[in-house]
Amino acid sequence: MAMTIALTRPTLELYESWAAAVTEFGGVHVDGAGLALGASADRETCVALIAKAEAQADTTQTPPTGFVHNDLYWLADDGEIVGFVSLRHELNDFLRKVGGHIGYSVRPSRRRQGYATAGLALALDRSRELGLERVMLTCDDDNPGSFRTIEGAGGVLEDVTDRSEHGHPLLRRYWIEL
Numbered sequence: 001m002a003m004t005i006a007l008t009r010p011t012l013e014l015y016e017s018w019a020a021a022v023t024e025f026g027g028v029h030v031d032g033a034g035l036a037l038g039a040s041a042d043r044e045t046c047v048a049l050i051a052k053a054e055a056q057a058d059t060t061q062t063p064p065t066g067f068v069h070n071d072l073y074w075l076a077d078d079g080e081i082v083g084f085v086s087l088r089h090e091l092n093d094f095l096r097k098v099g100g101h102i103g104y105s106v107r108p109s110r111r112r113q114g115y116a117t118a119g120l121a122l123a124l125d126r127s128r129e130l131g132l133e134r135v136m137l138t139c140d141d142d143n144p145g146s147f148r149t150i151e152g153a154g155g156v157l158e159d160v161t162d163r164s165e166h167g168h169p170l171l172r173r174y175w176i177e178l
Contacts, residue, residue: 005118007073007085007126009057010034010050017081018046018074021107029167032103033084034072059089068092071126075106075119082110085123089130098166100136100173101127116149124153127178134177141170150174 008014022030022041029037034052039045053072056063063069068090075083083106088095095101102123106115120137127135139146141160151157155174163171 004078005082005115005122006076007119007122008076010046010053010072010074012043012046012050014074014076014079014081015043015046017076017079019043021074021081021083024107024109025105030084031105032072032086033105034070034086066092066094068095073123075104075115075122077110077115082107082115083119085119087123087126087130089132091136096136097161098138098163098168098171100138101132102135102137111145116145117152120149120153124176124178132178134175137174137176138168139172139174140168141172147172147174150176 010018019041022033022035027038034049055061056067056070056072059069068088070089071087073085073087074081075085083104086103088099088101091101102120104116104119104123106119124135137150137155139150154176158173158175160170160172162169
């Protein structure tokens, strides 16, 4: 299968594919999607997400307290949304502990097909464009698919910490030098 992977900004043109991808997660938190837990995959939610993504990416505006500038992307393969990527331009205290610079996920039916690796590579390219010298990524300690993807991209493990207060009993934190 030849992949034509791209990071695309959220757009209503891909609403149907986005809705199918979000629905496939079954109401759990979707890393990198910019959605609240349990958000519905309806058109109204998509429109709000597009507006949120535009606002978060606008570096001419000061982000709200507790937030940083963030590029939300949909990971698309030939127009099908196969995953999500969130690229934070900097770290605040929360992101240093839990979220890192890059969050991503691949829809369940498209896992183990190289999409996480391809999406992370594209996010690292974009990180370089932003002028970042290194990025932090995190994943749950019980998610070998994710930590293998991060390690395969050059991730060096900093630590494994208990972040139960944030819903992560054991969280791995990695750095990738750019």
